[in-house]
Amino acid sequence: MACEQVFIRQLRERGFRLTPQREMILSVLHDIDGLATADEIYGRVHSISSSVDISTVYRTLDLLQGLDLVSCVDAGDDQRRYELLGVHGPHLHLVCQGCGQVIAADLEMAQAFAERLNVEYGFQAALDHLSIPGLCPACADAGDR
Amino acid sequence: MACEQVFIRQLRERGFRLTPQREMILSVLHDIDGLATADEIYGRVHSISSSVDISTVYRTLDLLQGLDLVSCVDAGDDQRRYELLGVHGPHLHLVCQGCGQVIAADLEMAQAFAERLNVEYGFQAALDHLSIPGLCPACADAGDR
């Protein structure tokens, strides 16, 4: 699979090692193809090989984030979820605080905003891997009453 | 103090109670006048009255956030900090991932962005209480090499 190749190449280039655990975790992420909590990922990996530790899952997810292959959505309410950035590149996460729904928004949407922060404050915002809290259309409607 | 009055009024209006613990926590936040972790706040409160529990600190901070009297900066790397929104109203937090520094930015900066999210996705972004990760000028420079 394409993403596997990317992964392996990225690892090698930066002096990391390819381990079965990492392969499994990547494969599971690929299967899920959507958002999943660390625990869900751990569950799946564990069912393939029962000797993989949850802390390895966390460490691998961190690593994958560092390589920009995975992004993390912080729903605020204690349920971080992870997502493989395969086909669809980086994007914004609009997290609804009403229903928990996560909407994927085009990163380009925030370009002007990032630009402004840079001009005014010299700050280089990393807007990918960013979760924006708020209300989805449905919950905003419901909340108006 | 003005903010104390605001606090008490807000509490009463919504049917909450004024307790010594809440007064102490508010007073500590006022003393600090800047960012502090829950643990730091707990430490100070504890030194005044040793029978205050850390979970009360967390609960009170949550409450204060609900009343928009406190905002929370999530530096990403496990060190949430809290801040009294007294004089300066709500604002954006630009969190540097290099040095951990937190820059306060004008909320107005993000208005256009919020507007766009609303138009395109019908999403009502809550951009106050939002921490934006990135690099401050100094760290961005250092990182270029």
Add this chain to the structure above:
DNA sequence: CTGATTACTGCGTCTGTTTGCAATAGCAAT
């Protein structure tokens, strides 16, 4: 002032996540 109501607290416990450490196992060079 007194008593009733019920929000709030402290405690213990639990979940999700990170970290230190010794043992293991990739990888490159031989």
Add this chain to the structure above:
DNA sequence: ATTGCTATTGCAAACAGACGCAGTAATCAG
């Protein structure tokens, strides 16, 4: 294939933060 270097792992323990519960105390009506 063997070796050495060291990144990576599993484990256990530490950690922040949330939660359920039973007792306490702030508030308000009388």
